[in-house]
Amino acid sequence: MVIAMQAHATAEQVDAVREQLEQAGMRTVAGRDGVRVLIGCFGEVDAIAPVAVATLPGVESVVPWRTPYRLAGRQLSPAARTVVRLGDGAQASVGDASLLVIAGPCSVEGREMLLEAARGVGRAGAGALRGGAFKPRTSPYAFQGLGLDALRWLAEVRRETGLPVVTEVLDPRQVDLVAEHADVLQVGARNMQNFPLLAEVGRVRRPVLLKRGLSATVTELLLAAEYVLARGNRDVILCERGIRTFEPATRNTLDIAAIPVLRAETHLPVIVDPSHAGGRADLVAPLAYAAIAAGADGLIVEVHPHPEAARSDGDQSLSLAGFTELMRGLTPFAAAAGRTLVQPHTPGREAAA
Numbered sequence: 001m002v003i004a005m006q007a008h009a010t011a012e013q014v015d016a017v018r019e020q021l022e023q024a025g026m027r028t029v030a031g032r033d034g035v036r037v038l039i040g041c042f043g044e045v046d047a048i049a050p051v052a053v054a055t056l057p058g059v060e061s062v063v064p065w066r067t068p069y070r071l072a073g074r075q076l077s078p079a080a081r082t083v084v085r086l087g088d089g090a091q092a093s094v095g096d097a098s099l100l101v102i103a104g105p106c107s108v109e110g111r112e113m114l115l116e117a118a119r120g121v122g123r124a125g126a127g128a129l130r131g132g133a134f135k136p137r138t139s140p141y142a143f144q145g146l147g148l149d150a151l152r153w154l155a156e157v158r159r160e161t162g163l164p165v166v167t168e169v170l171d172p173r174q175v176d177l178v179a180e181h182a183d184v185l186q187v188g189a190r191n192m193q194n195f196p197l198l199a200e201v202g203r204v205r206r207p208v209l210l211k212r213g214l215s216a217t218v219t220e221l222l223l224a225a226e227y228v229l230a231r232g233n234r235d236v237i238l239c240e241r242g243i244r245t246f247e248p249a250t251r252n253t254l255d256i257a258a259i260p261v262l263r264a265e266t267h268l269p270v271i272v273d274p275s276h277a278g279g280r281a282d283l284v285a286p287l288a289y290a291a292i293a294a295g296a297d298g299l300i301v302e303v304h305p306h307p308e309a310a311r312s313d314g315d316q317s318l319s320l321a322g323f324t325e326l327m328r329g330l331t332p333f334a335a336a337a338g339r340t341l342v343q344p345h346t347p348g349r350e351a352a353a
């Protein structure tokens with residue numbers, strides 16, 4: 001249940017209500033709705049009767065939770081939007097009026113190619129670098145990523161370019177290791193409902209990029225985010241990356257409608273992956289434009305210095321020249337959506353320019 005305090009309720013009254021609920025074994029989280037304090041209750045629903053709460057001094061009303069995702073939903077603070085900052089120096093952000101573009105190779109294939117990719121995407125205006133060290137491949141015989149070596153190169157390239165680094169974590173046992181080397185932990189589509197992994201990334205102080213599962217509903221995506229939030233990590237970025245449908249012309253079907261639906265349902269930032277959605281380099285730009293028009297807070301795009309030689313996802317990877325062209329093409333769409341394509345000044349970015 002959610003308790004709305006009266007507009008003139010005192011801080012002491014708010015504390016007294018929370019204390020009473022917590023003594024009954026519930027956990028409470030405070031929010032705000034205009035001028036009123038809202039108290040969200042978590043735990044045994046029947047531990048205390050809503051009617052008893054309604055009679056406490058300062059309480060205006062007691063209502064049930066409207067959605068199963070409580071922390072990810074908007075009931076507790078309807079006007080708030082979460083802004084997630086990336087990098088120890090908060091070099092980039094997402095969820096504000098900026099349009100964050102994360103770019104880089106599907107997989108980290110070597111130090112030199114990573115540095116070349118990072119310099120290229122940084123020069124073109126990307127706000128963060130992506131690159132997989134541990135790859136979730138459908139076939140056990142496909143390239144699985146270079147693991148720890150790749151993580152070390154990511155950390156090195158971050159130091160050299162100043163770009164925050166996004167990389168996937170596959171295994172709950174590797175969360176601390178990946179968090180030591182990267183700024184954002186990606187939970188891939190195939191792991192969206194890996195609940196032990198969600199709980200582990202919920203424990204660390206690194207933003208989580210949570211990709212929508214191949215056949216997950218919006219509600220399932222939000223409940224997966226809820227696992228991370230409930231463990232105490234409030235920095236979750238959601239990613240629409242296309243879902244499985246009957247249509248084979250594209251690798252997946254980009255669910256454009258999910259973007260405004262998510263933005264209505266949650267305060268968390270929503271970004272779009274046009275590379276995995278379309279599965280083809282020539283579809284990246286039109287899907288990216290559509291995503292921005294539909295309200296996306298950012299994009300994650302696969303870029304490879306030599307897409308024809310990529311060890312994974314070459315067909316959908318843009319070349320560095322292609323990415324530079326994409327960034328140019330995005331500018332009017334970002335402006336029309338009221339977003340700025342930020343290019344923060346970092347020492348690395350100047351060095352890359």
Ligand code: PEP
Nearest residue numbers: 106188189190211241276
């Ligand atoms: C990726 O980002 O390279 C990836 C594997 O994405 P997804 O989990 O969306 O398939």
Ligand code: MN
Nearest residue numbers: 106302312313
């Ligand atoms: Mn990929």
